[in-house]
Amino acid sequence: xxxxxxxxxxxxxxxxxxxxxxxxxxxxxxxxxxxxxxxxxxxxxxxxxxxxxxxxxxxxxxxxxxxxxxxxxxxxxxxxxxxxxxxxxxxxxxxxxxxxxxxxxxxxxxxxxxxxxxxxxxxxxxxxxxxxxxxxxxxxxxxxxxxxxxxxxxxxxxxxxxxxxxxxxxxxxxxxxxxxxxxxxxxxxxxxxxxxxxxxxxxxxxxxxxxxxxxxxxxxxxxxxxxxxxxxxxxxxxxxxxxxxxxxxxxxxxxxxxxxxxxxxxxxxxxxxxxxxxxxxxxxxxxxxxxxxxxxxxxxxxxxxxxxxxxxxxxxxxxxxxxxxxxxxxxxxxxxxxxxxxxxxxxxxxxxxxxxxxxxxxxxxxxxxxxxxxxxxxxxxxxxxxxxxxxxxxxxxxxxxxxxxxxxxxxxxxxxxxxxxxxxxxxxxxxxxxxxxxxxxxxxxxxxxxxxxxxxxxxxxxxxxxxxxxxxxxxxxxxxxxxxxxxxxxxxxxxxxxxxxxxxx
Amino acid sequence: xxxxxxxxxxxxxxxxxxxxxxxxxxxxxxxxxxxxxxxxxxxxxxxxxxxxxxxxxxxxxxxxxxxxxxxxxxxxxxxxxxxxxxxxxxxxxxxxxxxxxxxxxxxxxxxxxxxxxxxxxxxxxxxxxxxxxxxxxxxxxxxxxxxxxxxxxxxxxxxxxxxxxxxxxxxxxxxxxxxxxxxxxxxxxxxxxxxxxxxxxxxxxxxxxxxxxxxxxxxxxxxxxxxxxxxxxxxxxxxxxxxxxxxxxxxxxxxxxxxxxxxxxxxxxxxxxxxxxxxxxxxxxxxxxxxxxxxxxxxxxxxxxxxxxx
Ligand SMILES: Nc1ncnc2c1ncn2[C@@H]1O[C@H](COP(=O)(O)OP(=O)(O)O)[C@@H](O)[C@H]1O
Ligand SMILES: [Mg+2]
Numbered sequence: 056x057x058x059x060x061x062x063x064x065x066x067x068x069x070x071x072x073x074x075x076x077x078x079x080x081x082x083x084x085x086x087x088x089x090x091x092x093x094x095x096x097x098x099x100x101x102x103x104x105x106x107x108x109x110x111x112x113x114x115x116x117x118x119x120x121x122x123x124x125x126x127x128x129x130x131x132x133x134x135x136x137x138x139x140x141x142x143x144x145x146x147x148x149x150x151x152x153x154x155x156x157x158x159x160x161x162x163x164x165x166x167x168x169x170x171x172x173x174x175x176x177x178x179x180x181x182x183x184x185x186x187x188x189x190x191x192x193x194x195x196x197x198x199x200x201x202x203x204x205x206x207x208x209x210x211x212x213x214x215x216x217x218x219x220x221x222x223x224x225x226x227x228x229x230x231x232x233x234x235x236x237x238x239x240x241x242x243x244x245x246x247x248x249x250x251x252x253x254x255x256x257x258x259x260x261x262x263x264x265x266x267x268x269x270x271x272x273x274x275x276x277x278x279x280x281x282x283x284x285x286x287x288x289x290x291x292x293x294x295x296x297x298x299x300x301x302x303x304x305x306x307x308x309x310x311x312x313x314x315x316x317x318x319x320x321x322x323x324x325x326x327x328x329x330x331x332x333x334x335x336x337x338x339x340x341x342x343x344x345x346x347x348x349x350x351x352x353x354x355x356x357x358x359x360x361x362x363x364x365x366x367x368x369x370x371x372x373x374x375x376x377x378x379x380x381x382x383x384x385x386x387x388x389x390x391x392x393x394x395x396x397x398x399x400x401x402x403x404x405x406x407x408x409x410x411x412x413x414x415x416x417x418x419x420x421x422x423x424x425x426x427x428x429x430x431x432x433x434x435x436x437x438x439x440x441x442x443x444x445x446x447x448x449x450x451x452x453x454x455x456x457x458x459x460x461x462x463x464x465x466x467x468x469x470x471x472x473x474x475x476x477x478x479x480x481x482x483x484x485x486x487x488x489x490x491x492x493x494x495x496x497x498x499x500x501x502x503x504x505x506x507x508x509x510x511x512x513x514x515x516x517x518x519x520x521x522x523x524x525x526x527x528x529x530x531x532x533x534x535x536x537x538x539x540x541x542x543x544x545x546x547x548x549x550x551x552x553x554x555x556x557x558x559x560x
Numbered sequence: 561x562x563x564x565x566x567x568x569x570x571x572x573x574x575x576x577x578x579x580x581x582x583x584x585x586x587x588x589x590x591x592x593x594x595x596x597x598x599x600x601x602x603x604x605x606x607x608x609x610x611x612x613x614x615x616x617x618x619x620x621x622x623x624x625x626x627x628x629x630x631x632x633x634x635x636x637x638x639x640x641x642x643x644x645x646x647x648x649x650x651x652x653x654x655x656x657x658x659x660x661x662x663x664x665x666x667x668x669x670x671x672x673x674x675x676x677x678x679x680x681x682x683x684x685x686x687x688x689x690x691x692x693x694x695x696x697x698x699x700x701x702x703x704x705x706x707x708x709x710x711x712x713x714x715x716x717x718x719x720x721x722x723x724x725x726x727x728x729x730x731x732x733x734x735x736x737x738x739x740x741x742x743x744x745x746x747x748x749x750x751x752x753x754x755x756x757x758x759x760x761x762x763x764x765x766x767x768x769x770x771x772x773x774x775x776x777x778x779x780x781x782x783x784x785x786x787x788x789x790x791x792x793x794x795x796x797x798x799x800x801x802x803x804x805x806x807x808x809x810x811x812x813x814x815x816x817x818x819x820x821x822x823x824x825x826x827x828x829x830x831x832x833x834x835x836x837x838x839x840x841x842x843x844x845x846x847x848x849x850x851x852x853x854x855x856x857x858x859x860x861x862x863x864x865x866x867x868x869x870x
Contacts, residue, residue: 107740109739109740109866109867110866110867111867128739129739129740129741129742130741130742133741133742141740144737145734145736145737145741146734147729147730147733147734147737147738148733148734148852149729149733149852149853149854149855149856150726150729150730150855154726157723157726158726158730158737158738158741158743159727159730159738159741159742159743160741163723164723165722165723165724166721166722166723167722167726192853193852194849194852194853
């Protein structure tokens with residue numbers, strides 16, 4: 056065991072409504088690159104934030120060089136030689152590169168000697184192939200350059216254990232190549248690296264061992280030499296049956312949603328949706344599988360009217376292009392977004408308010424926004440709380456105090472109560488416990504049986520299989536193929552999700 | 561305008577700008593740490609009152625200044641406790657400080673209305689004070705004005721050239737980044753909220769011990785609010801704060817000058833200028849890129865917690 060530099064043992068960490076880490080064990084050996092692989096929300100970042108002292112674990116122990124340690128703050132972690140590059144960089148935008156690198160280091164007097172710092176930075180960046188000028192300011196740099204600054208920070212303070220959280224997510228292929236060179240160089244110089252990613256190819260290329268996480272649990276650790284894309288895809292999206300919900304065969308009716316040659320840009324201005332075509336009929340669930348960040352959010356938002364697009368979105372025969380969100384809601388579009396706290400609910404408003412947010416605008420007289428009657432709303436809300444078995448002491452409770460599952464039930468109740476024609480559901484059960492999951496599955500299936508068209512966008516294949524009648528795979532903004540929601544196709548779908556090539560369905 | 565009028569306007573601007581300068585520099589330090597303290601008006605009033613009362617009772621001007629800073633610092637500590645430890649809304653807490661400060665100073669100050677106490681007198685700096693015109697304007701003033709001259713470059717050096725200044729700016733701009741580098745965010749916020757409060761107390765003391773050496777209820781007359789506006793005008797920079805403080809001080813002096821010279825710009829319009837200038841500055845600094853460039857404390861007013869997702 057002497058070659059183990061970091062060991063996490065039995066780590067448990069829960070956030071309100073989410074068990075992010077469920078008795079996770081993890082070891083890092085000296086001089087290895089250990090990949091941590093898992094879908095978004097699997098708990099990778101949480102685990103590493105615990106090792107770096109940002110989160111406090113509910114349970115579990117941390118060992119550095121086989122000595123048990125308490126890592127109560129990032130400062131402590133740095134003292135043990137642990138350095139971490141966060142998924143979202145922690146750089147001060149107005150500071151120069153050199154200032155960011157010296158920030159917080161205790162070795163300096165009142166006036167840091169920037170000249171010697173710069174010299175050291177220069178020699179480090181030469182040695183490790185990190186091209187960045189010490190004098191430029193962070194706000195002037197591209198994300199790739201910013202990442203090099205983050206790496207220089209680790210190198211400057213001589214971190215022996217380096218945690219890189221999804222470092223390649225924002226890099227171009229060439230930059231990724233360079234990052235790999237740097238990582239190899241760092242290992243040669245005695246560092247041990249934890250490399251977090253959900254991209255199979257990269258993981259296979261750079262790592263010595265691979266640990267797969269799923270739903271907050273550690274599934275397996277295998278040497279990279281015996282792994283291949285098939286094995287990993289299977290593990291990552293694989294089979295751990297959480298629940299079975301029975302589903303009768305669908306009887307699709309008329310076309311409700313038709314999307315044609317849809318193009319839409321992501322927040323950074325690059326195209327995130329590149330020419331998507333799809334159709335969903337009444338009484339049918341179309342599952343869209345894919346690794347997060349391949350355009351899921353942009354697809355949903357374009358159809359719902361939250362994001363600008365080119366191409367056609369037709370709902371029940373009517374082109375939606377000129378219509379804003381409100382008009383689309385009135386035409387029967389319901390949306391269960393992935394961000395239930397930020398987008399679906401107003402956390403600071405009472406539950407009963409949240410139930411009726413969308414009908415305040417309706418032409419229905421009983422919801423005149425200027426003279427609505429709270430007790431009328433409350434009565435309606437109490438009925439919904441009962442129908443959807445939402446556990447809350449009162450409908451006056453602010454929505455933010457609900458657990459994740461109950462929040463989602465509020466969203467679901469509101470969206471379904473509008474009698475929609477089309478439901479767009481994005482990761483509807485992410486982070487929920489099995490009970491809430493089952494409830495949501497059943498509700499969605501009930502709506503489908505009533506003849507609603509449902510577009511289900513999710514990363515979890517099990518969920519897609521349980522609910523969908525057809526499955527399309529979204530990869531880099533395109534639907535790369537369709538498949539059937541059944542076990543025999545799980546590997547093909549997994550490979551398509553990982554960008555390993557499409558099949559003809 | 562003749563030369564006399566210019567000299568008197570400029571020197572008046574410096575005198576009127578000095579209390580603004582102290583309060584603005586203080587608030588810059590506070591806001592740089594990410595804490596918004598709208599309580600300046602209250603802290604300045606407590607500083608003005610305390611300074612006057614101590615000077616009246618002890619006759620010791622420097623003791624009076626120190627007491628004024630301590631009392632205002634105490635009020636700021638209250639704000640720090642509410643904003644940092646209890647994480648209440650900083651605007652609400654700041655407003656509470658305003659009412660607390662003006663209420664307490666008004667109540668305790670009743671006994672001091674209309675009495676006389678020792679006050680700071682002008683002190684000509686040798687050599688420099690003998691330079692024609694400039695010497696008279698800049699170097700024949702009271703000691704607190706000189707402290708104002710000194711404090712600006714010192715704070716500038718501190719902010720931009722020292723390790724501690726770097727820590728401070730990092731905490732206000734990117735508290736999570738600072739935290740990830742082992743900087744104690746709460747501690748830094750406490751320190752600079754208190755230091756900022758003390759400086760606003762100094763600004764208040766200048767009013768009652770030098771500018772108009774007496775105690776009048778609510779004698780700050782809105783200067784605390786102007787200082788808050790000045791912070792934005794100065795884009796959180798001490799050098800620009802100096803320019804702004806003397807400029808705004810000058811505007812208030814000009815109001816009288818123009819009346820005397822019978823130039824018809826109504827006083828209300830003059831009073832509007834500080835706010836107008838600030839709105840113009842805000843228009844220019846509203847873009848995200850410019851904010852990052854100047855290091856505007858983007859975490860201003862947002863309580864920090866390590867585990868909470870932004
Ligand atoms: N600070 C937090 N507060 C509340 N929930 C959190 C927090 N951090 C993570 N979570 C939740 O914990 C789960 C795991 O998240 P994370 O560790 O970020 O996953 P990964 O890095 O594998 O994508 C998610 O459901 C996420 O929403
Ligand atoms: Mg993550």
